[in-house]
Amino acid sequence: MTNETRFKVYNGLPGVSPIRSGKVRDVFDLGDKLIIVASDRISAYDSILPTPIPGKGILLNTISTAWFDLFNAIPNHFITSDINLFPDPFDGYRDRLEGRSMLVHKAERIDIECIVRGYITGSGWKEYQNNGSVCGIKLPEDLKLSDKLSEPIFTPSTKSEEGHDENITIEEAASLAGKETIEKIKDTSIELYKRASEYASSKGILIADTKFEFGLINGELSLIDEVLTPDSSRFWLKEEYSPGKPQRSLDKQFVRDYLDEISWDRVPPAPELPQDIVNKTAQRYRMAAELLFSDLNIGRYFE
Numbered sequence: 001m002t003n004e005t006r007f008k009v010y011n012g013l014p015g016v017s018p019i020r021s022g023k024v025r026d027v028f029d030l031g032d033k034l035i036i037v038a039s040d041r042i043s044a045y046d047s048i049l050p051t052p053i054p055g056k057g058i059l060l061n062t063i064s065t066a067w068f069d070l071f072n073a074i075p076n077h078f079i080t081s082d083i084n085l086f087p088d089p090f091d092g093y094r095d096r097l098e099g100r101s102m103l104v105h106k107a108e109r110i111d112i113e114c115i116v117r118g119y120i121t122g123s124g125w126k127e128y129q130n131n132g133s134v135c136g137i138k139l140p141e142d143l144k145l146s147d148k149l150s151e152p153i154f155t156p157s158t159k160s161e162e163g164h165d166e167n168i169t170i171e172e173a174a175s176l177a178g179k180e181t182i183e184k185i186k187d188t189s190i191e192l193y194k195r196a197s198e199y200a201s202s203k204g205i206l207i208a209d210t211k212f213e214f215g216l217i218n219g220e221l222s223l224i225d226e227v228l229t230p231d232s233s234r235f236w237l238k239e240e241y242s243p244g245k246p247q248r249s250l251d252k253q254f255v256r257d258y259l260d261e262i263s264w265d266r267v268p269p270a271p272e273l274p275q276d277i278v279n280k281t282a283q284r285y286r287m288a289a290e291l292l293f294s295d296l297n298i299g300r301y302f303e
């Protein structure tokens with residue numbers, strides 16, 4: 001995929017201000033509902049990079065809506081991504097919102113990142129190297145980088161809009177959200193991960209880890225935000241998987257690896273991304289989307 005696409009990089013909606021503009025998404029308040037727009041921004045190491053990835057927001061939104069449809073038996077906030085059903089004035093921004101936005105129920109967000117790990121990598125690998133455990137969960141002593149765990153583990157972290165998320169134990173998570181709520185979140189997160197992993201494996205992708213977010217809608221625990229995207233997950237090609245070394249990723253890890261290679265000190269402002277890295281990042285995101293959901297005709301956005 002190149003930059004020669006038929007859509008524009010998302011730069012906001014003239015005359016309409018979001019109630020929140022996060023690292024990647026803009027959120028517009030409609031009272032009891034929200035419109036969430038996935039931009040083409042990309043973040044790494046707690047900073048928004050100055051270089052967008054054209055089409056990234058469309059890929060994130062398309063993947064998320066497909067997973068919400070697949071998991072429709074589990075309460076979630078998704079209503080529609082059909083702009084024809086958006087209220088005024090948002091239905092008038094088709095050229096900016098098509099493919100990258102969804103209408104959702106407003107939820108009372110639970111401020112915990114709900115991470116499930118099926119393989120040992122990333123911050124989990126670093127923590128394991130230091131003390132043989134992740135978020136207080138003791139793991140076998142002989143694990144290698146990228147090894148598959150005998151069972152997926154739930155490893156929560158704090159959620160920060162601007163700062164760094166910190167891994168916490170399930171007991172610490174319970175002190176923030178309540179024991180009963182965290183136990184239900186843990187069980188639901190692991191169930192979702194297992195179901196998604198089985199599906200993705202059948203499409204040639206291994207989900208090394210992922211994060212979910214939950215909130216309360218009319219008092220009911222519900223899945224919110226994005227779901228199993230290359231921003232929130234590590235996707236590896238099943239045919240290339242080889243434990244004991246880093247894996248080629250179809251996700252944001254590719255950008256992190258580049259920033260490590262140029263020895264960025266992780267102090268803002270973040271550096272610009274060269275065009276080659278932009279293109280290769282976009283290609284990886286699109287490959288993940290098309291492998292997972294080949295029936296969605298994602299290519300129609302990039303013709």
